[in-house]
Amino acid sequence: MSEQILLEMNHIRKEFPGVLALKDVSLQLRAGEVHALLGENGAGKSTLIKILGGIYSKDSGDIFIDGKEVSINSVLDAQKLGISVIHQELVLVPHMSVAENIYLGREPMKGTRFVDFRKMEEDAQKLLDSFELDIRSETKVSDLTIAQQQIVEIIKALSFNAKILVMDEPTSSLSDKDVDFLFDNIRKLKKAQVGIIYISHRMSELKQIADKITVIRDGEYIGTRDTEAATTDELIAMMVGRKLTNYYTRTFGNPTKKVLEVKNLTAGKLLKDVSFHLNSGEILGFAGLVGAGRSEVMRCIFGIDPFENGQILLDGEDVKISNPEEAMKKGIALVPESRKREALFLAQSVKYNITIKALGEFIRGIHVNNARENEITKKYVDVMAIKTPSYQQTVGNLSGGNQQKVVIGRWLATKPKILILDEPTRGVDVGAKAEIYSIMNDLVKDGVAIIMISSELPEVINMSDRVVVMSNGRITGCLPREGLTQEKIMYHATQFSTPDR
Amino acid sequence: MNNKTTNAAPKGRTLQLAHNPIVTFGKENLGILIGLLILCLLLSFLSPVFLSKNNILNVLRQVATNLYIACAMTMVIILGGIDLSVGSTIALSGVITGGFIAFEGLPLWVAVICGLLAGVVVGAFNGFLISKTTIPPFIVTLSTMNIARGASYVYTGGQPIRVMSDSFNFIGAGYVGDIPMPIIYLVIIVIISVLIMSKSKLGRHIYAVGGNPVAARFSGIKNSRVLFFAYLFSGIMSAIAGIVLASRMFSGQPTAGQGAEMDAIAAVVLGGTSMSGGVGKIGGTVIGALIIGVLSNGLNLLGINSFWQYIVKGVVILIAVYVDFLKKGKGK
Ligand SMILES: Nc1ncnc2c1ncn2[C@@H]1O[C@H](COP(=O)(O)OP(=O)(O)OP(=O)(O)O)[C@@H](O)[C@H]1O
Numbered sequence: 063m064s065e066q067i068l069l070e071m072n073h074i075r076k077e078f079p080g081v082l083a084l085k086d087v088s089l090q091l092r093a094g095e096v097h098a099l100l101g102e103n104g105a106g107k108s109t110l111i112k113i114l115g116g117i118y119s120k121d122s123g124d125i126f127i128d129g130k131e132v133s134i135n136s137v138l139d140a141q142k143l144g145i146s147v148i149h150q151e152l153v154l155v156p157h158m159s160v161a162e163n164i165y166l167g168r169e170p171m172k173g174t175r176f177v178d179f180r181k182m183e184e185d186a187q188k189l190l191d192s193f194e195l196d197i198r199s200e201t202k203v204s205d206l207t208i209a210q211q212q213i214v215e216i217i218k219a220l221s222f223n224a225k226i227l228v229m230d231e232p233t234s235s236l237s238d239k240d241v242d243f244l245f246d247n248i249r250k251l252k253k254a255q256v257g258i259i260y261i262s263h264r265m266s267e268l269k270q271i272a273d274k275i276t277v278i279r280d281g282e283y284i285g286t287r288d289t290e291a292a293t294t295d296e297l298i299a300m301m302v303g304r305k306l307t308n309y310y311t312r313t314f315g316n317p318t319k320k321v322l323e324v325k326n327l328t329a330g331k332l333l334k335d336v337s338f339h340l341n342s343g344e345i346l347g348f349a350g351l352v353g354a355g356r357s358e359v360m361r362c363i364f365g366i367d368p369f370e371n372g373q374i375l376l377d378g379e380d381v382k383i384s385n386p387e388e389a390m391k392k393g394i395a396l397v398p399e400s401r402k403r404e405a406l407f408l409a410q411s412v413k414y415n416i417t418i419k420a421l422g423e424f425i426r427g428i429h430v431n432n433a434r435e436n437e438i439t440k441k442y443v444d445v446m447a448i449k450t451p452s453y454q455q456t457v458g459n460l461s462g463g464n465q466q467k468v469v470i471g472r473w474l475a476t477k478p479k480i481l482i483l484d485e486p487t488r489g490v491d492v493g494a495k496a497e498i499y500s501i502m503n504d505l506v507k508d509g510v511a512i513i514m515i516s517s518e519l520p521e522v523i524n525m526s527d528r529v530v531v532m533s534n535g536r537i538t539g540c541l542p543r544e545g546l547t548q549e550k551i552m553y554h555a556t557q558f559s560t561p562d563r
Numbered sequence: 564m565n566n567k568t569t570n571a572a573p574k575g576r577t578l579q580l581a582h583n584p585i586v587t588f589g590k591e592n593l594g595i596l597i598g599l600l601i602l603c604l605l606l607s608f609l610s611p612v613f614l615s616k617n618n619i620l621n622v623l624r625q626v627a628t629n630l631y632i633a634c635a636m637t638m639v640i641i642l643g644g645i646d647l648s649v650g651s652t653i654a655l656s657g658v659i660t661g662g663f664i665a666f667e668g669l670p671l672w673v674a675v676i677c678g679l680l681a682g683v684v685v686g687a688f689n690g691f692l693i694s695k696t697t698i699p700p701f702i703v704t705l706s707t708m709n710i711a712r713g714a715s716y717v718y719t720g721g722q723p724i725r726v727m728s729d730s731f732n733f734i735g736a737g738y739v740g741d742i743p744m745p746i747i748y749l750v751i752i753v754i755i756s757v758l759i760m761s762k763s764k765l766g767r768h769i770y771a772v773g774g775n776p777v778a779a780r781f782s783g784i785k786n787s788r789v790l791f792f793a794y795l796f797s798g799i800m801s802a803i804a805g806i807v808l809a810s811r812m813f814s815g816q817p818t819a820g821q822g823a824e825m826d827a828i829a830a831v832v833l834g835g836t837s838m839s840g841g842v843g844k845i846g847g848t849v850i851g852a853l854i855i856g857v858l859s860n861g862l863n864l865l866g867i868n869s870f871w872q873y874i875v876k877g878v879v880i881l882i883a884v885y886v887d888f889l890k891k892g893k894g895k
């Protein structure tokens with residue numbers, strides 16, 4: 063890390079209609095430094111980054127690069143200044159190939175008119191190979207898993223040879239192995255004197271990778287700390303404005319009543335002979351590397367994907383579930399892993415999104431009980447602590463973590479008996495995570511059975527009654543709570559050659 | 564969580580205003596409402612007859628058939644689709660109703676029901692293909708547009724079928740008190756459409772499927788049922804328009820309804836519905852259709868020839884959509 067200041071953002075202010083996203087935020091980044099940006103959902107992190115990346119324009123404040131004041135009015139401006147951004151939401155074009163995505167807007171040309179596709183694919187392949195990735199450059203992005211897409215996004219950002227690299231929650235859909243891959247590359251970039259701004263809600267990551275941490279709260283600068291000198295408690299206190307006690311709330315009972323049993327589930331190449339059961343009043347953790355088939359199991363149970371062989375028993379009774387509607391009628395709810403793709407109606411309001419599955423409670427024919435609708439909305443906005451200026455706010459304008467809370471709120475509103483959560487705390491800040499854990503605890507106390515897929519091992523270990531571990535489409539272990547360690551889980555998770563990457 | 568971050572409850576004045584549907588309607592459609600108002604003001608200065616009761620009823624009568632279809636088209640477009648077959652369905656239902664009276668001598672009500680059934684068949688066929696296959700709605704309805712138009716020509720041999728029956732004529736040209744029949748249907752259809760879109764589960768499901776089909780499926784919505792309904796509704800609305808037009812012209816004409824799909828789409832788009840699906844309102848479409856209707860009426864009153872009218876219509880649509888684009892872009 064050098065003493066030379068690479069980037070300085072001073073007193074940045076940004077207002078959206080009805081929301082003051084940034085009041086006064088400043089940030090200093092040095093060359094060769096990893097500078098973490100920490101704050102609750104909706105604190106304004108992504109907004110700050112989007113201003114730097116030329117997506118939004120600031121209302122006031124100044125930006126200096128290498129001591130010179132700059133004005134950034136477009137993404138192109140930012141790129142010219144050597145700024146490369148990995149945004150929180152994937153921005154790859156799904157119908158285009160990996161190569162086309164990496165070189166979008168700067169395609170290699172044959173002469174002056176035609177894109178040289180051959181060269182583009184070769185270059186992209188070289189790039190992918192240099193990172194030792196098992197991805198073909200001509201593959202369509204929509205055929206990749208979310209983790210692979212995230213990796214491609216990272217490669218794309220790296221390929222700009224930027225001197226300022228910004229990463230907005232790059233690890234939220236990565237497994238530990240991919241995170242290691244990312245961190246290795248970040249360390250290389252540090253050596254090359256690149257300045258890196260890093261956003262994440264995973265405190266353990268910051269300890270590993272960040273040199274400095276700047277905390278913002280409600281659009282205001284709170285302070286900057288050296289990572290080595292700062293304690294997690296101190297950072298959390300800065301972030302939420304008070305001390306947070308009881309991170310994992312869990313009162314363990316003695317659940318024995320089977321509500322769900324899956325026997326010998328087999329689906330194509332993805333799942334082989336998957337069997338497990340779930341008791342009412344328990345949290346069953348599902349661990350494994352990304353791509354191990356955990357989400358696939360849930361999609362089969364929920365009637366989204368078909369399966370060739372196997373049985374699903376609810377309360378001991380063999381059932382056929384051929385679509386999500388039937389699953390819901392049987393009291394199953396699934397909070398899917400990709401909120402934008404599989405869950406949200408971005409153009410609609412918070413109210414609409416929360417109540418869309420509970421319409422039966424307030425609509426009879428053409429009579430809408432507005433009071434009841436607002437009541438339901440209020441209940442889950444409060445329960446999930448969703449930060450929104452009003453219930454009418456378009457969900458697409460909420461911060462990423464708050465969008466996630468809307469999705470969970472929606473499914474809680476259906477009052478399920480079996481709740482399947484696929485990466486429920488992805489992109490959610492510490493305070494809200496603690497809140498979600500305590501809600502899960504309340505639900506199981508009331509006899510709800512919860513399956514929680516998660517790539518965050520601490521959360522799996524602290525919240526689960528039992529943990530099922532999957533590897534390459536198979537179940538490789540069902541571990542009791544007693545004596546559970548990260549090492550044990552990882553041992554089972556890597557039993558078979560890993561399918562991802 | 565601490566309470567500071569959950570300033571969620573909308574408070575005070577905004578809350579009251581947000582609940583008043585008329586205020587919301589005004590706010591949402593401010594731009595085109597002003598446009599419509601300016602247009603009316605201008606015309607009332609330029610032409611003395613514009614504000615006469617007769618002329619107003621005349622405009623409404625003309626707007627009516629377009630709006631039956633545009634209401635359904637709004638749903639179809641919110642679903643991210645399009646229905647090009649509506650114009651041909653107008654012709655098909657018109658000639659079938661006319662033909663069944665004139666050629667087959669069937670009682671009026673049977674003929675009308677058969678005309679409506681023609682719309683049901685076209686709509687159901689579109690809906691079935693669009694909801695059960697991955698053929699794009701544009702292609703499906705382009706085909707049925709040709710098929711229905713062809714069928715009308717085949718059935719009539721290309722000639723209009725004249726129906727000289729007062730009771731048939733009453734359907735499209737009659738009055739109840741002072742109010743022309745088509746306007747009565749119009750009010751009923753608009754009310755039904757608004758109720759569906761803003762009050763029923765179906766309406767919310769339409770927004771869901773149009774906004775994010777994958778998420779809709781994950782939410783347990785039967786996407787295919789929703790799609791099927793919209794195209795079926797569109798077929799039925801076209802048939803009603805077809806029967807009303809045939810009755811007004813005393814004849815079922817195989818050339819009827821040409822370009823009707825474009826007028827309906829124009830009304831929908833003017834009304835602020837997004838062609839990419841997920842957002843839109845019937846209220847906007849009503850204003851959109853009124854603008855188109857008032858505009859043609861005004862140009863007629865001013866004696867501007869119909870060739871020029873096309874150009875003016877095209878330009879107005881562009882301006883309106885551009886203004887809308889500017890309005891929405893300013894959040895950035
Ligand atoms: N385009 C927009 N229109 C209106 N409001 C917006 C828009 N983008 C962001 N906001 C609001 O600005 C505030 C800050 O959002 P931002 O996305 O920067 O939060 P964040 O710190 O990145 O949170 P998260 O950790 O959840 O990603 C939020 O209240 C959000 O609702």
Ligand SMILES: [Mg+2]
Pocket residue numbers: 107108109150230461462463
């Ligand atoms: Mg963010």
